[in-house]
Amino acid sequence: MDKVLLTFSTLCFLGGFIYAVLILRSEKHQPSLANLAVIALGFFLQSWALFIRGELHGRCPITNFWEILVFFCWCMVLLYLLLGRAFRLSLLGVFTSPIVFIVQTLATLGLWMGNDVPKPKAHVDPWFELHASVSFLAYGAFALACVAGCMYLVQDRLLKEHHLNTLFYNLPPIQNLSMAIFRLIAIGVVLLTVGMAAAFLMEERPTMVHTGLSFLVWIAYLALAVVHLTRGLGSKKLAGSAVAAFLLPLITLLIFASYKQPQ
Amino acid sequence: MSLVCLGINHTTAPVEVRERFAFAPHELRLALQEVRDLEAIDETVILSTCNRVEIYAKAKGPESAFSALSDYLARHFKLEKIDDVDFYHLVGEEAARHLFRVASGLDSMVLGETEIFGQVKKAYSESHQAGVTSRVLNKLFQHSFQIAKLVRTNTHITRGSTSVGSVAVDLAGKIFGDLSGCQVMIVGAGEMSRTTAKSLLSRGAHSIIVSNRSYDKALELAQEMDGRAVTFDQWESAIREVDIIITSTSAPHTIMHRDMIGGAMKKRRGRPLFLIDIAVPRDVDANVNDLDSVYLYDIDALQKIADDAREEREKQIAICDQVISEFIEERGIGVLQPESGLKPEKEKAPEFPGKPSKPLTNP
Numbered sequence: 001m002d003k004v005l006l007t008f009s010t011l012c013f014l015g016g017f018i019y020a021v022l023i024l025r026s027e028k029h030q031p032s033l034a035n036l037a038v039i040a041l042g043f044f045l046q047s048w049a050l051f052i053r054g055e056l057h058g059r060c061p062i063t064n065f066w067e068i069l070v071f072f073c074w075c076m077v078l079l080y081l082l083l084g085r086a087f088r089l090s091l092l093g094v095f096t097s098p099i100v101f102i103v104q105t106l107a108t109l110g111l112w113m114g115n116d117v118p119k120p121k122a123h124v125d126p127w128f129e130l131h132a133s134v135s136f137l138a139y140g141a142f143a144l145a146c147v148a149g150c151m152y153l154v155q156d157r158l159l160k161e162h163h164l165n166t167l168f169y170n171l172p173p174i175q176n177l178s179m180a181i182f183r184l185i186a187i188g189v190v191l192l193t194v195g196m197a198a199a200f201l202m203e204e205r206p207t208m209v210h211t212g213l214s215f216l217v218w219i220a221y222l223a224l225a226v227v228h229l230t231r232g233l234g235s236k237k238l239a240g241s242a243v244a245a246f247l248l249p250l251i252t253l254l255i256f257a258s259y260k261q262p263q
Numbered sequence: 264m265s266l267v268c269l270g271i272n273h274t275t276a277p278v279e280v281r282e283r284f285a286f287a288p289h290e291l292r293l294a295l296q297e298v299r300d301l302e303a304i305d306e307t308v309i310l311s312t313c314n315r316v317e318i319y320a321k322a323k324g325p326e327s328a329f330s331a332l333s334d335y336l337a338r339h340f341k342l343e344k345i346d347d348v349d350f351y352h353l354v355g356e357e358a359a360r361h362l363f364r365v366a367s368g369l370d371s372m373v374l375g376e377t378e379i380f381g382q383v384k385k386a387y388s389e390s391h392q393a394g395v396t397s398r399v400l401n402k403l404f405q406h407s408f409q410i411a412k413l414v415r416t417n418t419h420i421t422r423g424s425t426s427v428g429s430v431a432v433d434l435a436g437k438i439f440g441d442l443s444g445c446q447v448m449i450v451g452a453g454e455m456s457r458t459t460a461k462s463l464l465s466r467g468a469h470s471i472i473v474s475n476r477s478y479d480k481a482l483e484l485a486q487e488m489d490g491r492a493v494t495f496d497q498w499e500s501a502i503r504e505v506d507i508i509i510t511s512t513s514a515p516h517t518i519m520h521r522d523m524i525g526g527a528m529k530k531r532r533g534r535p536l537f538l539i540d541i542a543v544p545r546d547v548d549a550n551v552n553d554l555d556s557v558y559l560y561d562i563d564a565l566q567k568i569a570d571d572a573r574e575e576r577e578k579q580i581a582i583c584d585q586v587i588s589e590f591i592e593e594r595g596i597g598v599l600q601p602e603s604g605l606k607p608e609k610e611k612a613p614e615f616p617g618k619p620s621k622p623l624t625n626p
Contacts, residue, residue: 159438160552162564164571169422173440175535232532234555 002056005049006070006108012042013104016097039097043077046104050074060129062136066110071133072253073100073107075140083144083184095147127201135195135214139249141188142221142242145181149242152177156236178235181242185225192218213252220245264305265325266399268358269332269350270317273372276349283340286311292393294339299395301335303327306400308390310365312382314372319362321399325354356591359403363587366411368420375420375576380411406590414586420579423572427455427565430572431539432462435507438537438558443467448505450474450498451512452484455541459509460488472505474498476512502527502536509539510546519547525554539565 015038050071053061062071080096155171158164171177196214199206206214224241227233233241271284286294286309298307298318306321322328329352337345353361361370366383368375387404390396396404415421424430439445445468449456452475460471471490475481478494485492493501502508502524512518519538524547528536535556540547545561552559 155437159434159558162560162568164423164568168437173437175438176440178533228533232529234528234533235535236555238533 002049002052003108003111005045005052006104006111009042009045009049010101010104010108012038012045013097013101016042017101020095020098035097039077040081042100043074043081046070046074046077059124060133062132064114066107066114068136068253068256069103069107069110071136072139072143073104075137076100076143079137079140079144079184079187083180083187095151096144099143099147125203127198127203131195131198131202134191134198138188138191138195139253141184141191142217142246142249145184145188145242146246148177148181148184149239149246152181152235152239153243156239174235178238181235181239182225182228185221185242189218189221189225192221210256213255217248217252220248265322265328265354266319266358266403267322267325267328267332268317268319268353268361269329269336270310270315270353270361271350272315272317272370274370275351280346280349281314281316283342284316284336284345285313286316291389295390295393295395297339298332298335299393301331303331306397307395308387308400308404310383310386312379315365315370317365319358319400319403321397325352359406360587360591362403362407363410363590364584366407367414367583367587368411369414369580369583373425374573375422375425375579377415377421380408383407383411406594410587410590413590414583417586418579418582420576420583422579423568423575425569425573425576427541427562427569428459428462430565430568431459431509431560432466434558434560435463435468435537436466438535439506441467443469445506446470446472446504447507447509448472448474448498448501449484450508450510450518450546451476451514451542452480453511453541456509456511456539457484457487459539459541463507464488468507472498472501474501499523503530505536506534507537507539509541511540511542512546513542514546515544517544517546517548519551521548521550521554524551524557528554528557531556541565 016035019035019038050061053067057063060071062068076096077100151171152174154167155174155177158168158171159174192214196218199211199214224233224238224245228238271281273281291309291311295307295309298304298309298320303322303324304320305323308319310317310319318332320328320332322331333345333347333350337343351361362383364370366380368377368379371379383404387396387400391401424433435442435445442463445463447460447463447468447470449460449471452473460468464471471485471488472493473481473485473488473490474493474495474497475484476495478492481492481494484490508519510519524536524538533556535558538547538551538557538559540559540561543562547559547561549559549561551557
């Protein structure tokens, strides 16, 4: 059932992907409620599937590589739905859908092809659950900051080159993008701080690799936010850094995910 | 019975002719009643704007209607006779299609402008309140509002800006989003910078600093815009405070250089700066545009964007006409149906000298 739900959810994001291509080609520059509805439906199905797997595991469903990918996608969509509109970045969804579609397709195929049978864990450490889920949310925020960063760099280029094409009219104002990048980084840093604090309270202490990598991600984004705030790091540099810095959580995520696989 | 439209606009007559036929707002109600009282006319709407005067009417027959309306215009505007060469005479579907094009901004001087939609709505509302419209014109104008919205939503006829001032305002919107927090500085108090600054203020920019070689002129402009004037040697220090600079001095060389703007940007903490250089020769070094978060547009760049938008809008005319035709074909135009007393097929307009009685199209 959970895999079927995930498949349908992935199809919803495929709809979002197709919409993204259409909107950028058809030059229709009003944000579409239909696209938001498709993303929301995809999120609902995703949540349902994760809930079923969570029930089977008796814990947060991030027990293998594929589940981690699905959970990461879920975090991205959740943050987009919560913050995209508030930051006047409805178009963020247009760019988020393709990423979620690609990642979740991989994850869903992996889950269909794998023969993992979730078994409820005898003992659940609530600090571990908090650490994992909040850290993934933080990574979701960093992923959205990366998407917003890409949007900023494209819009900046179009403005500099005086190239006012369809994409230019579709993209949000550059100042809004700059603010959104900073806020997403700040939200990510706060969430990661909570996640890391929870890690220290876990029954089983995290490994050095785990701690080291998490700290690296945390310090990199914290430094970005602080430098932007105190030293007036330019918006373009902030956007570029948000894109480049996302390599860190991405690599960390892959290492953690492969770390988990044997379990 | 016929639907007719007798009109004059910017494509058929120069302003010195059009101005003779403009209905003043305070006399419109009376004029509506007078037209309605003509024997040949059953219903009427008068659309009078700076670029056009059009009388739409449901009439007993086109020839008698046009004749009565021409006589009325001559009488009302105290002319011996009106020159038919300046007017277009449209009947039936042609009149309806013309109204739809007008409401959609396809017949406007600034192609695709949306102000005309409000003017058509207002004209209809006045006529409706005066009690000079009934079933036929009510339906026709409701259709025109529907079609205008359809055209705006489904085509790019309103995309982009077609004047230098509005391009600058659009760009400012794409850089800052909400302009309410933006401060504008004018360096060199020319007419174009005044117009552009006024457009920015109307979109929410909150204050203006004016600097000019002649301080009196700066003061005058600053007072007009509720801003403040600074002497010409002070504008440089004001760069760090402002978000948009409109420059149009008559200096023979550039007055804003990369180092100067780069230095100011360090104090702006990454906040973007939009430079609108409308001076010829240019006031700002072109390489200033290479600085992070600085966006420089000179007069040629702005003009090119405006020209491109105009060209793009002209390309959209055929698509808009298609939308109108499809609407007429699919939904039908009630006023042209037999039960309304009007013939569905095209009626032949009576012969008048001069302008062809075809829907007027932009080139």
